[in-house]
Amino acid sequence: MSNREKIIAAAIKHLNKEPTASMARLAEAIGTSRATLHRHFASREALIHELGERSLDRWEASQNEAGLAEAAASGDPERIAAALRTAIHLFVLDVDEYGFTLTDHFLAELPDLVARANELEEREVVFYTAAQRAGVLRSDVPVRWISYAVYGLLIAARDSLRYGNVARRDLDKLVLETFLNGNGAGGIP
């Protein structure tokens, strides 16, 4: 791993714990000098931009690995359900690694990253729409809401991990189960 890669890996790890850390604080926390950190990243914004880009790379890779586009095109309920399960599994791994990027207000103001995030969201909306048509997801719910609900539950997964309140190995299942079947016991008066 190059020095640059080591710095990036350490910066992500620290920002997940302290998302507001300044460049000086980050340098200290990851055990490098401010000069070295600044040689690789001219500003905090440049560093955040790179981390944001990587988290979007990961999101895209997970969409591809889960085969969302192919499953949507097939229209086959079994393939769609399997792709959904794989996607949630991969997304939970991703938020474990890139947690702070999910809600970083600075990232949400970098126009090129926002544009790319919107594109990835559109791809997912195409998949959720196909899932509604195939009878895998409810069709009486706006597809945008479905997309936001997945995002919200991934934030819930991230925070569960961060505060250590829920066992790591149960999270995939909790996100998927809550998303598909909810937390109601069925017999609500």
Next chain:
Amino acid sequence: MSNREKIIAAAIKHLNKEPTASMARLAEAIGTSRATLHRHFASREALIHELGERSLDRWEASQNEAGLAEAAASGDPERIAAALRTAIHLFVLDVDEYGFTLTDHFLAELPDLVARANELEEREVVFYTAAQRAGVLRSDVPVRWISYAVYGLLIAARDSLRYGNVARRDLDKLVLETFLNGNGAGGIP
């Protein structure tokens, strides 16, 4: 409304749109001078602290108005389900007004606010535990997860409102329905 209250109301409104706004930017956006803004709030942190406190006041007021503690103590499924419905309704209104505070990284680092947020979360966990015992919520799911899931779905509601993709009047129902019954169509292979 005093000048201070007017400034606070305008600051919340603007921070919901641009959560990283500096004091200078905020003063400009809300149409006041930097000197006036600084007379009321010595620093950005002081302003954020006040807004965070108000959002916690609101959270507490909504818990009380929904009667979570009384419903939990009663153990009555009907009362618990009604309190849950009221709470979600009020929480959706609250995130509409105090949206940015839900994921503000600076707020999450102010120790007294974190301590109070944890206390309010504990109160809610007591309620969700009672809801599990009364058969309103699934008891095979960790109660902490239930609490995080509500939080995540409220973030989803906030973003739905922010980007205008989902009709305002449907949101309560979407949050509650997703939380209780999920978005699965039932016939998943």
